[in-house]
Amino acid sequence: MTKRTKPTSHNVVPMKARFAIPRQDMPEQNPTKRAGNFLEVNLGLTADQAVIEAQRCIECGNPTCMEGCPVSIKIPDFIQLICNRDFAKAAAKIKEDNSLPAVCGRVCPQETQCEEVCVVGKRFEPVAIGRLERFVADYERLHPEEMSTESVVAESTGKNVAIVGSGPAGLATAADLIKAGHAVTVFEALHEFGGVLVYGIPEFRLPKEILRKEVAALESLGVKFIKNFIVGRTQTVHELLNEEGFDAMFLGLGAGLPRFMNIPGENLNGVYSANEFLTRSNLMRGYEFPDYDTPLYRAEHAITVGGGNTAMDAVRTSKRLGANHATIVYRRSEEEMPARNEEIHHAKDEGVHVMTLINPIEFIGDENGFVKSARCLKMALGEPDDSGRRRPIPIEGSEFEIPADMVVIAVGNGSNPLISQTTPEISTNKWGNVVTDEIGRTSMKGVFAGGDIVTGGATVILAMGAGRAAAEGINEYLKTGEWV
Amino acid sequence: MYKIIKAEFIATGVKSFKIEAPLIAKKREAGQFIMLRVHDRGERIPITIADSNPEEGWIQIIVQSIGKTSMHLNTLETGDALHDLVGPLGRPTHVDNWGTLVCISGGVGTAEALPIASAGRKAGNKVYSIIGARNKDLLIAEKEMSLVTDGVFVSTDDGSYGRKGLVTDVLNDMMKDGLVPNMVVAIGPLPMMAAVSNQTKLLDIPCMVSLNAIMVDGTGMCGACRATVDGKTVFVCVDGPEFDGHKVDFKELGTRQRMYKKQEAESTKCYLERMADEAAKGGN
Ligand SMILES: Cc1cc2nc3c(=O)[nH]c(=O)nc-3n(C[C@H](O)[C@H](O)[C@H](O)COP(=O)(O)OP(=O)(O)OC[C@H]3O[C@@H](n4cnc5c(N)ncnc54)[C@H](O)[C@@H]3O)c2cc1C
Numbered sequence: 001m002t003k004r005t006k007p008t009s010h011n012v013v014p015m016k017a018r019f020a021i022p023r024q025d026m027p028e029q030n031p032t033k034r035a036g037n038f039l040e041v042n043l044g045l046t047a048d049q050a051v052i053e054a055q056r057c058i059e060c061g062n063p064t065c066m067e068g069c070p071v072s073i074k075i076p077d078f079i080q081l082i083c084n085r086d087f088a089k090a091a092a093k094i095k096e097d098n099s100l101p102a103v104c105g106r107v108c109p110q111e112t113q114c115e116e117v118c119v120v121g122k123r124f125e126p127v128a129i130g131r132l133e134r135f136v137a138d139y140e141r142l143h144p145e146e147m148s149t150e151s152v153v154a155e156s157t158g159k160n161v162a163i164v165g166s167g168p169a170g171l172a173t174a175a176d177l178i179k180a181g182h183a184v185t186v187f188e189a190l191h192e193f194g195g196v197l198v199y200g201i202p203e204f205r206l207p208k209e210i211l212r213k214e215v216a217a218l219e220s221l222g223v224k225f226i227k228n229f230i231v232g233r234t235q236t237v238h239e240l241l242n243e244e245g246f247d248a249m250f251l252g253l254g255a256g257l258p259r260f261m262n263i264p265g266e267n268l269n270g271v272y273s274a275n276e277f278l279t280r281s282n283l284m285r286g287y288e289f290p291d292y293d294t295p296l297y298r299a300e301h302a303i304t305v306g307g308g309n310t311a312m313d314a315v316r317t318s319k320r321l322g323a324n325h326a327t328i329v330y331r332r333s334e335e336e337m338p339a340r341n342e343e344i345h346h347a348k349d350e351g352v353h354v355m356t357l358i359n360p361i362e363f364i365g366d367e368n369g370f371v372k373s374a375r376c377l378k379m380a381l382g383e384p385d386d387s388g389r390r391r392p393i394p395i396e397g398s399e400f401e402i403p404a405d406m407v408v409i410a411v412g413n414g415s416n417p418l419i420s421q422t423t424p425e426i427s428t429n430k431w432g433n434v435v436t437d438e439i440g441r442t443s444m445k446g447v448f449a450g451g452d453i454v455t456g457g458a459t460v461i462l463a464m465g466a467g468r469a470a471a472e473g474i475n476e477y478l479k480t481g482e483w484v
Numbered sequence: 485m486y487k488i489i490k491a492e493f494i495a496t497g498v499k500s501f502k503i504e505a506p507l508i509a510k511k512r513e514a515g516q517f518i519m520l521r522v523h524d525r526g527e528r529i530p531i532t533i534a535d536s537n538p539e540e541g542w543i544q545i546i547v548q549s550i551g552k553t554s555m556h557l558n559t560l561e562t563g564d565a566l567h568d569l570v571g572p573l574g575r576p577t578h579v580d581n582w583g584t585l586v587c588i589s590g591g592v593g594t595a596e597a598l599p600i601a602s603a604g605r606k607a608g609n610k611v612y613s614i615i616g617a618r619n620k621d622l623l624i625a626e627k628e629m630s631l632v633t634d635g636v637f638v639s640t641d642d643g644s645y646g647r648k649g650l651v652t653d654v655l656n657d658m659m660k661d662g663l664v665p666n667m668v669v670a671i672g673p674l675p676m677m678a679a680v681s682n683q684t685k686l687l688d689i690p691c692m693v694s695l696n697a698i699m700v701d702g703t704g705m706c707g708a709c710r711a712t713v714d715g716k717t718v719f720v721c722v723d724g725p726e727f728d729g730h731k732v733d734f735k736e737l738g739t740r741q742r743m744y745k746k747q748e749a750e751s752t753k754c755y756l757e758r759m760a761d762e763a764a765k766g767g768n
């Protein structure tokens with residue numbers, strides 16, 4: 001986080017009149033049309049809309065929105081720049097704290113972060129901070145000529161840092177470290193960079209082009225990107241540190257191990273983990289089969305088990321692949337769904353059915369071993385559990401069957417054990433997450449970690465925040481060599 | 485880039501590639517594989533590392549044309565390059581001094597069995613190889629196998645070479661001659677591995693098989709490659725590819741391998757039509 005002084009106001013609307021301005025709706029693709037394509041659903045505010053929306057901000061002396069933001073973006077400041085139509089400067093202002101605004105403006109759960117605590121939101125609808133962030137980030141991408149060309153990279157320190165994983169945690173760390181003057185190399189196991197942002201989140205929510213531009217921008221600052229390199233297999237942590245001359249390392253490995261439900265029939269043909277289904281569709285572009293080589297099912301009755309963002313992405317993908325019945329099956333009620341509200345609404349608009357308070361107990365196959373239905377139990381909500389949400393309790397004798405020629409299991413991910421297996425010095429907890437202190441240091445000297453590999457499946461912005469904190473830790477370590 | 489140093493057909497539809505991959509060449513052990521993509525719209529497919537040379541920095545793979553990707557791959561020549569290559573993946577073969585090791589292989593499985601036979605011999609075993617092929621033209625790596633084993637036996641379905649019959653018949657003959665293996669490794673088409681597993685189970689001889697599940701990432705991230713072994717779900721790419729053959733649910737794996745039969749046929753058809761089109765245009 002960089003220091004902040006109160007910005008100059010550029011809002012020409014008198015204070016009281018601001019409350020009367022309606023929250024600006026973001027144009028989106030027509031639901032019927034978009035349910036048949038993979039183009040982006042949200043189309044973004046226009047420049048005039050962005051200015052009007054920005055004028056709704058009342059420039060709080062104590063801007064609670066910033067406290068709601070996990071990386072403390074200077075929200076009121078960039079909003080004032082938008083009021084002044086200084087969009088390029090607004091983008092630069094966000095970038096002081098968040099290196100991937102075009103991504104965060106699209107996928108952050110603003111309704112439980114900055115917008116939830118926006119002061120205007122106490123009596124009216126909150127300022128649409130996410131939409132504004134997205135607007136300026138897109139403006140920046142489309143108007144590179146307006147951006148400052150001042151070099152942001154400090155003089156070389158002669159130090160070498162390896163970053164493992166190119167998800168949001170790794171990219172955020174790389175951005176900060178290259179600016180601090182270190183040589184930075186990013187190692188990625190897959191053949192594209194971006195982690196969940198390329199293999200998990202679909203094109204219709206986050207166009208891959210955005211990510212490619214972000215990676216290219218980092219490359220132009222000097223970050224070296226190496227794909228098809230699995231740390232722990234191609235070379236180990238030890239080899240990179242001891243033989244390849246890296247002075248420090250950051251592990252941003254993500255939570256990449258799909259969980260299954262361990263119920264009968266889960267290995268039938270047509271039953272996917274969300275990771276597999278989304279990887280086939282997004283990373284491998286299976287939805288363009290046979291132009292792309294990776295095959296993917298097109299089902300009639302596609303059910304997705306789960307209630308998070310991953311489940312919404314999967315069910316909306318199955319709808320786009322042509323399912324007449326694309327259904328969410330969730331064991332609690334809609335209120336407990338962890339997915340962003342916007343995604344749930346978008347899914348419903350597109351014709352997705354949502355069945356709550358039911359849980360599959362078995363998948364049933366046809367004579368060829370392909371799934372044809374799911375046997376489910378109805379659930380009731382009991383007392384709150386550890387997560388604070390009401391625990392679902394099966395209702396005895398409530399079994400029923402629903403047709404399903406494809407099933408996607410989206411019930412969460414665990415941690416990939418590869419690094420902890422090959423580098424036992426790096427301590428993990430009972431869930432397999434890497435253990436770190438508050439600045440991201442693991443139990444192995446010189447090795448930092450952050451993002452989903454530390455927290456378990458969380459959010460893009462938290463992963464980026466962890467990456468930035470670790471970058472600060474790495475800077476300090478490279479300066480002092482101290483590890484206490 | 486992943487440059488092909490040498491490409492040559494070694495049997496009908498079976499091509500051997502030496503590929504520049506210095507890091508993998510240094511690291512890989514018997515039983516491990518790589519994932520590759522041929523072009524930027526290609527799928528990721530797993531192929532076993534048949535051989536490597538850490539000094540010269542290459543790995544060797546042997547590929548049989550069976551569908552779109554393997555056919556496309558087998559059109560590549562010396563000097564071409566692969567689009568993507570990552571590895572080494574999977575757990576290395578656990579090699580011990582068992583006494584007598586018999587490696588049974590069919591099809592390109594022989595290429596996959598080679599490094600294991602060779603490692604088995606280094607560990608002090610007497611090693612024999614049984615190779616099965618549909619006919620003489622499809623037989624590969626017999627000579628290479630004979631260099632690293634104490635004897636090679638061949639069977640063909642049609643009797644065009646070696647003994648007419650199946651690899652299990654050869655194993656029976658061997659046992660009758662008093663040659664009793666302490667360990668069997670079977671690598672090849674699923675029905676063959678299932679048959680050898682059955683046979684060895686009855687004979688109470690341990691049998692290791694290398695499962696060829698359909699894979700996507702090959703790093704444990706997706707679960708496409710799951711199989712049931714000893715009643716439990718495993719991910720073949722990270723928990724295997726080798727497992728105790730007596731405990732594998734071959735029926736389920738066979739079903740899972742046929743998951744995309746329809747799409748595979750479509751993909752191959754599109755590819756062959758496009759090739760035919762291009763050939764026709766080229767002819768003009
Ligand atoms: C389908 C889906 C939808 C989501 N939607 C949202 C959303 O709308 N909003 C939101 O805020 N969050 C969302 N999330 C969560 C968010 O994407 C993650 O919290 C975030 O991506 C974590 O970032 P990361 O950098 O820690 O890990 P990842 O993004 O998982 O990246 C890790 C990278 O490391 C690589 N890697 C792993 N091991 C190795 C190794 N040994 N060597 C080399 N490379 C390695 C992996 O291949 C991967 O590319 C979603 C998640 C999913 C799966």
Ligand SMILES: Cc1cc2nc3c(=O)[nH]c(=O)nc-3n(C[C@H](O)[C@H](O)[C@H](O)COP(=O)(O)OP(=O)(O)OC[C@H]3O[C@@H](n4cnc5c(N)ncnc54)[C@H](O)[C@@H]3O)c2cc1C
Binds near residue numbers: 532
């Ligand atoms: C661990 C492992 C090692 C292997 N080693 C070799 C080898 O050394 N040489 C060799 O020629 N082949 C090997 N294979 C098999 C090889 O991966 C398949 O032949 C190849 O993927 C077929 O692709 P295709 O597009 O040509 O054929 P397709 O027409 O797409 O498929 C033909 C059959 O190949 C299998 N297959 C298809 N896609 C995949 C995939 N993504 N992953 C795994 N199997 C698939 C299926 O059973 C399918 O029915 C290995 C497989 C595994 C799992």
Ligand code: SF4
Binds near residue numbers: 058117121127
């Ligand atoms: S809390 Fe809302 S109104 Fe106040 S400064 Fe932040 S965005 Fe503006």
Ligand code: FES
Binds near residue numbers: 700705706709710720
């Ligand atoms: S291929 Fe994806 S987990 Fe094995």
